[in-house]
Amino acid sequence: MIEVKEDVVASKATISRLPVYLRFLRDKLKAGDENISSTVLADELRLNAVQVRKDLSLVSSASGRPKLGFNLRELIESIESFLGLRNTHDAVLCGVGSLGSTLLKYEGFKNYGLNIVAAFDTDAGVVGKKINGISVLSYDALPSTVRRLNVQVGILTVPKAAAQNAADTMAKSGIRAIWNFAPAHLSLPDNVVVKNEDLAASLAVLSKRLEDNLRREENI
Amino acid sequence: MIEVKEDVVASKATISRLPVYLRFLRDKLKAGDENISSTVLADELRLNAVQVRKDLSLVSSASGRPKLGFNLRELIESIESFLGLRNTHDAVLCGVGSLGSTLLKYEGFKNYGLNIVAAFDTDAGVVGKKINGISVLSYDALPSTVRRLNVQVGILTVPKAAAQNAADTMAKSGIRAIWNFAPAHLSLPDNVVVKNEDLAASLAVLSKRLEDNLRREENI
DNA sequence: TAGATTGTTAATCGATTAACAATC
DNA sequence: TAGATTGTTAATCGATTAACAATC
Numbered sequence A, B: 001m002i003e004v005k006e007d008v009v010a011s012k013a014t015i016s017r018l019p020v021y022l023r024f025l026r027d028k029l030k031a032g033d034e035n036i037s038s039t040v041l042a043d044e045l046r047l048n049a050v051q052v053r054k055d056l057s058l059v060s061s062a063s064g065r066p067k068l069g070f071n072l073r074e075l076i077e078s079i080e081s082f083l084g085l086r087n088t089h090d091a092v093l094c095g096v097g098s099l100g101s102t103l104l105k106y107e108g109f110k111n112y113g114l115n116i117v118a119a120f121d122t123d124a125g126v127v128g129k130k131i132n133g134i135s136v137l138s139y140d141a142l143p144s145t146v147r148r149l150n151v152q153v154g155i156l157t158v159p160k161a162a163a164q165n166a167a168d169t170m171a172k173s174g175i176r177a178i179w180n181f182a183p184a185h186l187s188l189p190d191n192v193v194v195k196n197e198d199l200a201a202s203l204a205v206l207s208k209r210l211e212d213n214l215r216r217e218e219n220i
Numbered sequence C, D: 001t002a003g004a005t006t007g008t009t010a011a012t013c014g015a016t017t018a019a020c021a022a023t024c
Helices: A012-030 A038-045 A049-059 A072-083 A098-105 A108-112 A139-149 A160-173 A199-219 B012-030 B038-045 B049-059 B072-083 B098-105 B108-112 B139-149 B160-173 B199-219
Strands: A089-094 A114-121 A134-138 A153-156 A177-180 A193-196 B089-094 B114-121 B134-138 B153-156 B177-180 B193-196
Touching: A012 A038, A012 A049, A012 A072, A012 B199, A038 A049, A049 A072, A072 B199, A089 A098, A089 A139, A089 A160, A098 A114, A098 B098, A108 A114, A108 B199, A114 A139, A134 A139, A139 A160, A153 A160, A160 A177, A177 B199, A193 B199, A199 B012, A199 B072, A199 B108, A199 B177, A199 B193, B012 B038, B012 B049, B012 B072, B038 B049, B049 B072, B089 B098, B089 B139, B089 B160, B098 B114, B108 B114, B114 B139, B134 B139, B139 B160, B153 B160, B160 B177
Parallel strands: A089 A114, A089 A153, A114 A134, A153 A177, A177 A193, B089 B114, B089 B153, B114 B134, B153 B177, B177 B193
Antiparallel strands: none
């Protein structure tokens, strides 16, 4: 039995590395491996081995064994539990445009405990349709649906101009976590967790790193 | 004339905040404002005001003025220049599935200096089509096209199983920066910059924060 | 002038890395 | 046994925040 360290406070940096480990470990397990060493894990992911060991020891009571490394199954289970991926979260999606439809079709979320139960839009053209088995309902029905089903996670894929409004509606209806794909800054009460999926920001970071790389080479 | 501080080394943390500032500042400019103070900026984005001032002073030679704050236009221009957003990067997109198509349709990248010149896929069903004015070519034509047009940025939206292969092809063809939307870990030479757009990782972080929030409330 | 704001220095905080004994 | 690997302690590095004089 794996002991879960749920009350441990992991740093933001650690938490953002855990899903990366998780995917890698799942791949290794699929490939038939039974164990993995922190050194191999670190090398492949271009991280520091001590850092990896610290991260792992933080979330897992399963200790690694010299020469062998860590047991894959134990490690995977520990990370999943720690991140709360073993509890399924019901979610609604608001904004069934191009991106919203893509997310509705994506099957990968199930591996991470996300279960989209309904989608909403203001456009009568899509309301009433089903995408990947998920009904698209009228935006007006969002509050009642969220309350009735006690949904806690909202995925926001509306246009920028509609984002704050939709987020407010979600928050008022009882949504406690918003995954924001709209390129807009949201103001929300502190009890609502927001994760911005900011493509533009991400692109800017990539762009900066590319420029720096190119400049560095010129100077050599 | 705005002096650009291109050789300054900004921390990763700073670089990831800059695009957030940028979007906020652009919104403020659109709303008709001329100046903004670091205190207001910090309050709205829930950051520390000193941190904001440090970030801004790092990238902009335009100094703020007591009582007034910073000039919006100067600030925006400085951040854009610093991040390299004023140089346009040509890009190719590989994998014209649901997500790939969505990205091809997205107009917002132009604000961040990204210009998608061609898309590629192995599926004869989409090859030859145009999406948002961008031609979808056969995957086989990727290397020659990238070389001919001297494209440096690649957007990867293929299925997981095809990701490493496509990334290798991109790298061999001269691509210097890969924006990876495939849920896969890529191994690439050091001279290729990779930015992973890992939805699963992001979801895991959101999930963890939600769980922690709920648990905290229970314990009160 | 009074008060808001900037910009800088010093202190604190947190995360990463180096060193190394313990273990299989 | 020899060597790979773990896990922990201490040192380093980097980022954030507190304090405050200078400025408009």
